[in-house]
């Protein structure tokens with residue numbers, strides 16, 4: 001008898017799952033796909049429990065070179081809203097959208113949110129230099145490194161979600177404002193902590209820290225890559241090493257997925273220190289949201305600059 005009751009209950013639960021609960025659940029929450037973990041985090045700050053959000057690119061890999069999987073195609077196919085960074089950070093974005101065949105996201109698709117709108121871009125090339133391998137053809141796409149830009153991103157996400165779900169527009173907007181206020185307080189703290197290192201010369205591996213370093217008034221004197229995405233030659237490295245010595249740069253910034261051998265070689269020859277910073281929520285795993293990610297970046301940089309005496 002008991003077995004029969006359990007069987008009936010499981011059948012009822014399964015039917016509910018198949019017929020009703022799924023529909024109710026799906027109707028309840030927007031299914032949002034963000035191209036990166038950092039965008040997914042900002043979206044959840046803006047929409048809280050009104051969305052189910054997943055991300056595509058792994059935080060452990062270079063976003064430029066992520067290779068979408070069939071699972072990613074399915075995610076995009078089933079999504080209600082797509083949030084992406086625009087420009088050419090996600091070089092794989094358009095092919096992925098084409099594979100998913102979700103017309104609402106292609107081109108200026110109405111359910112697709114390009115968070116770069118209104119962000120003041122740096123390093124917009126005067127001529128398109130893709131033939132030389134440069135992967136920042138529309139300007140530097142690593143604007144998420146500046147927390148002031150993240151405030152624009154949060155507002156863009158709120159407006160984009162408000163278009164799709166107008167009944168929650170006020171909710172999205174007020175959450176974005178609250179998040180931005182939280183961010184404002186942190187920016188003040190981070191700026192105060194970096195104030196002692198104004199103009200300190202640093203080197204980065206890829207040109208991915210321009211916005212971050214500009215915000216905190218540090219000076220980039222060169223990159224390990226001669227152009228974004230181009231591996232260094234011996235001649236380029238010799239010139240960079242000389243620059244570091246001449247300008248007394250103390251820090252070489254790399255991201256977790258970039259190879260360590262070259263920065264270490266430069267460090268050995270110059271006495272500069274290699275510091276690993278990240279722009280991806282979840283890498284390292286303690287960086288569970290944008291604020292804790294930036295907090296880690298500022299702390300690591302502060303420690304490195306202090307150790308070397310700073311300025």
Ligand SMILES: [Zn+2]
Pocket residue numbers: 064135136141142206207208228
């Ligand atoms: Zn890049």
